[in-house]
Amino acid sequence: MTQPHPVIQIKNLFKKLRSQEKFLIRHERTILSNITLAVSRGKVLGIIGLNGAGKTTLVKHILGLTRQSSGTVSIAGIPADQPEARKHLGYLPENPYYYDHLTPEELLSFGLCHQFLSRSEKKERIVSCLRAVGMAHAARKRLRTFSKGMVQRTGLALAMVSDPDILILDEPMSGLDPFGRKMVADLMLDLKQKGKTILFCSHILNDVERMADRIVILHQGRIAKEIRKEEMAGLSGELRVLVSGKLPPSEGASIEALQNGHSLVRCLPETLPDLLHLCRREGLEVLEIKSPESSLEAVFSQVIASTSTYACAEMAG
Numbered sequence: 001m002t003q004p005h006p007v008i009q010i011k012n013l014f015k016k017l018r019s020q021e022k023f024l025i026r027h028e029r030t031i032l033s034n035i036t037l038a039v040s041r042g043k044v045l046g047i048i049g050l051n052g053a054g055k056t057t058l059v060k061h062i063l064g065l066t067r068q069s070s071g072t073v074s075i076a077g078i079p080a081d082q083p084e085a086r087k088h089l090g091y092l093p094e095n096p097y098y099y100d101h102l103t104p105e106e107l108l109s110f111g112l113c114h115q116f117l118s119r120s121e122k123k124e125r126i127v128s129c130l131r132a133v134g135m136a137h138a139a140r141k142r143l144r145t146f147s148k149g150m151v152q153r154t155g156l157a158l159a160m161v162s163d164p165d166i167l168i169l170d171e172p173m174s175g176l177d178p179f180g181r182k183m184v185a186d187l188m189l190d191l192k193q194k195g196k197t198i199l200f201c202s203h204i205l206n207d208v209e210r211m212a213d214r215i216v217i218l219h220q221g222r223i224a225k226e227i228r229k230e231e232m233a234g235l236s237g238e239l240r241v242l243v244s245g246k247l248p249p250s251e252g253a254s255i256e257a258l259q260n261g262h263s264l265v266r267c268l269p270e271t272l273p274d275l276l277h278l279c280r281r282e283g284l285e286v287l288e289i290k291s292p293e294s295s296l297e298a299v300f301s302q303v304i305a306s307t308s309t310y311a312c313a314e315m316a317g
């Protein structure tokens with residue numbers, strides 16, 4: 001089967017920044033190191049990483065807003081620094097800030113100024129985008145009167161208004177209440193169903209796990225791990241069960257004898273009834289059942305622990 005042509009293609013991308021000269025010695029910091037990444041049409045790629053891992057810098061390269069030290073970035077086959085590449089992109093920045101005397105309606109019509117649409121088509125597009133993000137009721141209010149979450153929602157509408165094929169969303173859930181988060185998640189899945197390609201960065205691992213087809217863990221400017229959806233399903237989501245004594249071996253459970261005489265059992269939720277039965281039979285008490293961590297959270301922690309002596313990523317380079 002032939003692979004679909006990637007709409008975002010990054011090859012061997014390096015970004016180095018020159019620090020101030022010290023004693024005539026020039027220092028360089030590597031912000032991104034040998035990033036190679038491709039996203040196919042209609043797919044959702046989630047990027048996660050610690051603060052300072054390089055996520056926003058990577059996004060800036062995709063948007064053609066900064067120049068790479070080496071390597072290539074292309075959007076729909078066009079180098080990312082060419083203006084034509086941007087026609088394919090809708091962008092929500094990490095901390096959206098817009099002229100706050102504007103209304104969402106005015107802001108979105110600015111986003112459509114290069115589109116050949118009739119007045120009524122523009123109006124229809126603006127209304128439907130504001131409705132999609134739950135901001136239709138505030139279409140004519142000044143942005144300066146908005147909460148952070150309302151600005152975030154308006155920013156998302158702006159990213160969508162020109163109907164781009166590719167959406168680049170830097171922390172789309174930031175500042176949103178639980179309803180807002182669900183709304184954005186549903187919206188992203190809807191956009192995906194419409195064939196849009198989405199690349200987003202987030203610190204909310206549950207959302208990333210739910211929405212992404214593929215996840216990239218960026219650490220200290222490098223791709224530390226890529227996880228495909230199929231692999232995500234297979235990640236362990238084990239329960240941890242604390243039992244008041246020693247247990248004999250049991251199928252489907254890993255048992256660790258603790259120094260205080262208790263046992264810590266790890267098992268999948270479907271084998272819990274067998275384990276409870278075993279505890280009853282052995283006359284042991286179940287002291288605690290801890291639900292699984294987000295499986296992505298477990299993998300993320302593992303990757304970070306194994307790829308670094310965790311010094312703050314900002315010190316890297």
Ligand SMILES: Nc1ncnc2c1ncn2[C@@H]1O[C@H](COP(=O)(O)OP(=O)(O)OP(=O)(O)O)[C@@H](O)[C@H]1O
Pocket residue numbers: 017031049050051052053054055056057058094313314315
């Ligand atoms: N203009 C700049 N000048 C100097 N250093 C910079 C600049 N922009 C980014 N950096 C450094 O590059 C590294 C990556 O920053 P970036 O903003 O891409 O991280 P991030 O993963 O988006 O972090 P966060 O999760 O906190 O948003 C950081 O160490 C940051 O200090």
